Amino acid sequence: MISSLLSFTTRFLIGALPRWQASQPQNRQRIYFANHTSHLDTLAIWSSLPAELRKTTRPVAARDYWDKAGARRHIATQGLNVVFISRDKQSGDPLAPLYEALENGDSLIIFPEGTRHFLPLPAPFKSGLYYLSQKFKTVELIPVYLDNTRRCLPKGSLIPVPLACTVTYGAALEAIENEGKAAFLQRAREAVIALAPTEITMD
Numbered sequence: 001m002i003s004s005l006l007s008f009t010t011r012f013l014i015g016a017l018p019r020w021q022a023s024q025p026q027n028r029q030r031i032y033f034a035n036h037t038s039h040l041d042t043l044a045i046w047s048s049l050p051a052e053l054r055k056t057t058r059p060v061a062a063r064d065y066w067d068k069a070g071a072r073r074h075i076a077t078q079g080l081n082v083v084f085i086s087r088d089k090q091s092g093d094p095l096a097p098l099y100e101a102l103e104n105g106d107s108l109i110i111f112p113e114g115t116r117h118f119l120p121l122p123a124p125f126k127s128g129l130y131y132l133s134q135k136f137k138t139v140e141l142i143p144v145y146l147d148n149t150r151r152c153l154p155k156g157s158l159i160p161v162p163l164a165c166t167v168t169y170g171a172a173l174e175a176i177e178n179e180g181k182a183a184f185l186q187r188a189r190e191a192v193i194a195l196a197p198t199e200i201t202m203d
Helices: 002-014 042-046 071-079 096-103 128-134 181-193
Strands: 017-020 030-034 057-062 083-085 107-110 141-147 166-167
Touching: 002 042, 030 042, 030 128, 030 181, 042 057, 042 107, 042 141, 042 166, 071 107, 096 107, 096 128, 107 128, 107 181, 128 181, 141 181
Parallel strands: 017 166, 030 107, 030 141, 057 083, 057 107
Antiparallel strands: 141 166
């Protein structure tokens, strides 16, 4: 019930219109990786997926922000089935909860920048996506570009602005044998950038 309400509300407020380019929504285990400019990003991607895929697709979110008493935690746990990660370097391997989710057959939504950046193009990616790709070689990596979410919920705002937001999905990232971490992360970032509107990439 909560999941359906979240999806309906998100689509009503910001559209979260899916655009599939060179890939299609399929019942396959995937890691969707996207640019991150707004607290709406998680809801936008998740809501743009078909209902059947939402059941097995779990957003990854920072424990220190989402796992708190109140509505925020209720949405994360009961509505989105979030995989929490800790940004505290003293708490062990931060990717361990993601490994567990993938081993259980779930798909994930992640933001490889690690935190929000309020520019239209993503900042350099952190290493987590690389390690996930190495450990789970059969899981598809799908780049996603979110357009307009930074305008729908500007920094410091609590109420979304009703603007149309699009969620563009690209082709699965192909594996390259013996590719190093830096080259992989740059290629993954470029796959997200390639999905951005032309007027953004030309600036």
